[in-house]
Amino acid sequence: xxxxxxxxxxxxxxxxxxxxxxxxxxxxxxxxxxxxxxxxxxxxxxxxxxxxxxxxxxxxxxxxxxxxxxxxxxxxxxxxxxxxxxxxxxxxxxxxxxxxxxxxxxxxxxxxxxxxxxxxxxxxxxxxxxxxxxxxxxxxxxxxxxxxxxxxxxxxxxxxxxxxxxxxxxxxxxxxxxxxxxxxxxxxxxxxxxxxxxxxxxxxxxxxxxxxxxxxxxxxxxxxxxxxxxxxxxxxxxxxxxxxxxxxxxxxxxxxxxxxxxxxxxxxxxxxxxxxxxxxxxxxxxxxxxxxxxxxxxxxxxxxxxxxxxxxxxxxxxxxxxxxxxxxxxxxxxxxxxxxxxxxxxxxxxxxxxxxxxxxxxxxxxxxxxxxxxxxxxxxxxxxxxxxxxxxxxxxxxxxxxxxxxxxxxxxxxxxxxxxxxxxxxxxxxxxxxxxxxxxxxxxxxxxxxxxxxxxxxxxxxxxxxxxxxxxxxxxxxxxxxxxxxxxxxxxxxxxxxxxxxxxxxxxxxxxxxxxxxxxxxxxxxxxxxxxxxxxxxxxxxxx
Amino acid sequence: xxxxxxxxxxxxxxxxxxxxxxxxxxxxxxxxxxxxxxxxxxxxxxxxxxxxxxxxxxxxxxxxxxxxxxxxxxxxxxxxxxxxxxxxxxxxxxxxxxxxxxxxxxxxxxxxxxxxxxxxxxxxxxxxxxxxxxxxxxxxxxxxxxxxxxxxxxxxxxxxxxxxxxxxxxxxxxxxxxxxxxxxxxxxxxxxxxxxxxxxxxxxxxxxxxxxxxxxxxxxxxxxxxxxxxxxxxxxxxxxxxxxxxxxxxxxxxxxxxxxxxxxxxxxxxxxxxxxxxxxxxxxxxxxxxxxxxxxxxxxxxxxxxxxxxxxxxxxxxxxxxxxxxxxxxxxxxxxxxxxxxxxxxxxxxxxxxxxxxxxxxxxxxxxxxxxxxx
Ligand SMILES: Nc1ncnc2c1ncn2[C@@H]1O[C@H](COP(=O)(O)OP(=O)(O)O)[C@@H](O)[C@H]1O
Ligand SMILES: [Mg+2]
Numbered sequence: 001x002x003x004x005x006x007x008x009x010x011x012x013x014x015x016x017x018x019x020x021x022x023x024x025x026x027x028x029x030x031x032x033x034x035x036x037x038x039x040x041x042x043x044x045x046x047x048x049x050x051x052x053x054x055x056x057x058x059x060x061x062x063x064x065x066x067x068x069x070x071x072x073x074x075x076x077x078x079x080x081x082x083x084x085x086x087x088x089x090x091x092x093x094x095x096x097x098x099x100x101x102x103x104x105x106x107x108x109x110x111x112x113x114x115x116x117x118x119x120x121x122x123x124x125x126x127x128x129x130x131x132x133x134x135x136x137x138x139x140x141x142x143x144x145x146x147x148x149x150x151x152x153x154x155x156x157x158x159x160x161x162x163x164x165x166x167x168x169x170x171x172x173x174x175x176x177x178x179x180x181x182x183x184x185x186x187x188x189x190x191x192x193x194x195x196x197x198x199x200x201x202x203x204x205x206x207x208x209x210x211x212x213x214x215x216x217x218x219x220x221x222x223x224x225x226x227x228x229x230x231x232x233x234x235x236x237x238x239x240x241x242x243x244x245x246x247x248x249x250x251x252x253x254x255x256x257x258x259x260x261x262x263x264x265x266x267x268x269x270x271x272x273x274x275x276x277x278x279x280x281x282x283x284x285x286x287x288x289x290x291x292x293x294x295x296x297x298x299x300x301x302x303x304x305x306x307x308x309x310x311x312x313x314x315x316x317x318x319x320x321x322x323x324x325x326x327x328x329x330x331x332x333x334x335x336x337x338x339x340x341x342x343x344x345x346x347x348x349x350x351x352x353x354x355x356x357x358x359x360x361x362x363x364x365x366x367x368x369x370x371x372x373x374x375x376x377x378x379x380x381x382x383x384x385x386x387x388x389x390x391x392x393x394x395x396x397x398x399x400x401x402x403x404x405x406x407x408x409x410x411x412x413x414x415x416x417x418x419x420x421x422x423x424x425x426x427x428x429x430x431x432x433x434x435x436x437x438x439x440x441x442x443x444x445x446x447x448x449x450x451x452x453x454x455x456x457x458x459x460x461x462x463x464x465x466x467x468x469x470x471x472x473x474x475x476x477x478x479x480x481x482x483x484x485x486x487x488x489x490x491x492x493x494x495x496x497x498x499x500x501x502x503x504x505x506x507x508x509x510x511x512x513x514x515x516x517x518x519x520x521x522x523x524x525x526x527x528x529x530x531x532x533x534x535x536x537x538x539x540x541x542x543x544x
Numbered sequence: 545x546x547x548x549x550x551x552x553x554x555x556x557x558x559x560x561x562x563x564x565x566x567x568x569x570x571x572x573x574x575x576x577x578x579x580x581x582x583x584x585x586x587x588x589x590x591x592x593x594x595x596x597x598x599x600x601x602x603x604x605x606x607x608x609x610x611x612x613x614x615x616x617x618x619x620x621x622x623x624x625x626x627x628x629x630x631x632x633x634x635x636x637x638x639x640x641x642x643x644x645x646x647x648x649x650x651x652x653x654x655x656x657x658x659x660x661x662x663x664x665x666x667x668x669x670x671x672x673x674x675x676x677x678x679x680x681x682x683x684x685x686x687x688x689x690x691x692x693x694x695x696x697x698x699x700x701x702x703x704x705x706x707x708x709x710x711x712x713x714x715x716x717x718x719x720x721x722x723x724x725x726x727x728x729x730x731x732x733x734x735x736x737x738x739x740x741x742x743x744x745x746x747x748x749x750x751x752x753x754x755x756x757x758x759x760x761x762x763x764x765x766x767x768x769x770x771x772x773x774x775x776x777x778x779x780x781x782x783x784x785x786x787x788x789x790x791x792x793x794x795x796x797x798x799x800x801x802x803x804x805x806x807x808x809x810x811x812x813x814x815x816x817x818x819x820x821x822x823x824x825x826x827x828x829x830x831x832x833x834x835x836x837x838x839x840x841x842x843x844x845x846x847x848x849x850x851x852x853x854x855x856x857x858x859x860x861x862x863x864x865x866x867x868x869x870x871x872x873x874x875x876x877x878x879x880x881x882x883x884x885x886x887x888x889x890x891x892x893x894x895x896x897x898x899x900x901x902x903x904x905x906x907x908x909x910x911x912x913x914x915x916x917x918x919x
Pocket of ligand 2: 601
């Protein structure tokens with residue numbers, strides 16, 4: 001072949017580049033293959049990848065603080081959590097604002113639970129202050145009412161702040177006698193530009209009243225916070241009154257002239273709970289104000305954020321590292337035991353005549369036909385202090401009645417039951433690899449002068465390593481995430497990290513921490529897999 | 545038939561002895577029935593027979609992987625029935641080579657030396673020598689999977705020889721190779737066997753292999769040795785109809801013995817024609833017999849017929865030109881699968897289909913054998 005033809009792209013009969021016509025021909029096949037796997041792909045996407053993604057997200061997600069307390073977070077931006085004094089008045093005022101809204105939306109208790117994971121006491125603090133915060137400014141509302149009784153009417157506020165077009169729509173809706181579907185509240189442009197703070201807080205009030213409480217702002221007295229804001233705003237800029245007409249202008253001017261005292265949020269919070277006078281709760285809010293946080297992960301490795309940086313948790317709260325180590329250690333032990341017990345069985349399975357091998361296989365698979373719970377409970381019956389094994393040992397006189405062995409509610413119980421339950425997962429990969437090792441290798445080794453042991457160890461065993469690798473990784477990964485058996489058999493000292501994860505998901509409802517623990521578990525498995533790949537080689541793993 | 549009796553004394557003639565050996569796997573049928581065989585030192589003995597005739601079983605009993613149900617196997621005069629395989633010191637080549645896939649070629653070869661605790665330097669020298677012997681000196685570092693079938697075969701051979709066994713067993717070692725490679729390896733194996741002076745028991749179902757390689761061939765059928773003889777004896781003097789049929793190409797004519805005296809007999813074929821034949825295992829007048837004539841011993845040139853020899857009329861059915869020979873199919877005495885082979889020579893007649901000719905042969909080339917069951 002000359003250089004010319006070798007370098008030119010090969011053409012098919014109809015003059016198209018061969019590559020393209022091949023691709024075209026393959027496209028249909030690819031499409032069909034895709035259609036065939038599509039259901040599984042969708043299933044896996046929704047049931048596996050999405051939950052894992054969600055877990056990863058939850059383990060760092062922390063938007064609840066910035067969403068519930070947006071003004072506070074902003075006000076605390078410049079404050080140093082390590083300082084030993086609480087932040088300035090602005091932060092108290094911002095927290096007052098945020099809390100009034102949060103209480104109306106009933107989100108402050110959830111925020112309390114979240115912050116309680118990081119510092120105990122935050123939940124009760126937020127709940128108690130939540131009860132008091134709505135009363136801040138009661139005196140201002142009263143003062144307004146004294147100044148002009150019109151301020152005690154909801155309609156006055158609506159008339160002052162609402163878009164006239166909305167007022168007309170609302171009136172028409174009200175007249176129509178409809179019970180639902182009140183037009184959504186709109187602020188007037190005048191109010192928004194002349195009294196922006198008041199308009200904003202009133203807008204929140206109106207929206208929450210309509211949406212969350214299903215009431216009409218025309219019939220609800222606004223929060224005291226609206227009164228506070230109005231008084232402060234008009235006192236600061238009396239000229240704003242001129243933007244309005246008639247009675248409104250007069251009433252607003254009257255407030256400006258009355259020179260009402262500003263509301264002291266610092267005092268109000270201090271009166272509610274004196275802890276607000278310390279920097280501690282503020283520091284917690286400030287440290288966990290970012291929308292994403294490493295807090296759950298720190299917690300999951302027994303660390304915590306303090307104003308002085310990351311530090312270990314108090315000793316009595318350190319549980320997770322210990323649990324991780326115990327999970328690893330017990331899983332390794334269980335894997336080793338499964339290998340020790342499973343290898344000879346797998347060898348028999350692979351080498352017996354098929355009739356006996358089938359029977360043995362049924363025995364190996366038998367555990368799969370009974371529920372996990374039943375098997376674990378059976379172990380409980382066997383192993384407990386008054387259980388079958390202890391009874392037999394006492395009966396044959398091997399142990400005394402007082403010396404009954406403790407084989408349950410400790411690590412031994414977990415190890416025994418899990419080894420039994422996971423044994424088939426070791427035997428089956430081993431078996432399928434051993435099945436592919438022809439008997440002639442052992443014969444060849446013996447004919448070359450090797451005795452039974454060295455024929456096994458030098459020739460058979462190395463060829464069964466892929467099965468050992470496959471079985472071990474399967475058992476280890478299953479063991480590391482086991483939950484029911486340690487729960488039932490392990491007592492306090494035989495539980496795994498997954499039991500703790502389940503606790504946080506089901507009982508403490510700290511999903512972020514559960515997600516962080518789960519993510520760490522996932523990472524540990526991936527790292528182990530990588531190490532394993534380095535030393536054993538994943539390509540050596542054979543399931544058959 | 546079985547040649548060696550159990551009474552022979554142990555000596556160089558009796559390097560390997562099977563003495564009344566029987567084998568049954570299931571306790572119902574005998575796979576090997578009363579095997580008596582002795583192999584002298586240095587002999588290349590081949591067990592030849594159709595699949596399932598018990599050849600592998602015999603080899604496995606000799607190697608120690610199967611135990612004889614009854615009888616005795618002796619190696620150098622010593623009963624080895626209870627000696628475990630790894631203490632027998634017998635080299636073995638398996639059909640699928642059985643090279644250890646997780647070891648390199650050199651490690652494979654070093655294995656038998658290592659288990660014998662031979663020192664490293666001596667080990668390496670022996671491995672290299674064995675590799676050179678099979679012309680694979682360069683390949684020590686490779687894995688078996690990186691070798692072709694023929695190369696793996698050589699390595700398997702080298703491994704079976706590297707620890708210098710006196711006896712080497714080979715079970716259809718060339719079965720997986722293509723024809724050309726097989727022929728080359730046949731030559732190499734015999735060359736090496738003779739060079740080293742080892743005794744070889746070789747199993748094959750390929751008769752050409754058996755004939756070209758062996759000093760003696762034991763033809764197996766149905767768990768028995770049908771004939772034990774040198775390749776030429778086997779071909780030219782088959783002892784019974786099974787051997788005649790199994791070895792080489794063979795024309796069969798069925799008939800009945802009408803007269804028998806000494807070295808010759810007269811057989812009346814089922815077509816009514818009478819011919820001379822050499823009685824092999826017919827004993828009396830009236831015996832049914834199968835006449836066996838090799839295709840290349842049939843003569844069609846009247847000038848070469850011996851005086852007084854019986855001849856038969858034949859009709860040419862087919863003429864096949866095969867290059868070095870002509871192969872002509874005839875209808876003779878009612879059989880239309882009668883084949884003759886003639887050398888491609890300038891004076892040789894090319895018989896056209898439809899012509900009638902006369903065929904004849906020497907009486908000693910025409911053997912009267914036992915009639916197979918049911919004929
Ligand atoms: N391990 C075994 N178990 C039971 N029957 C066997 C076994 N090995 C061989 N046989 C039977 O013994 C007979 C002879 O087999 P074998 O010695 O392998 O014959 P060959 O090697 O001549 O083909 C066959 O019928 C075969 O089915
Ligand atoms: Mg065989």
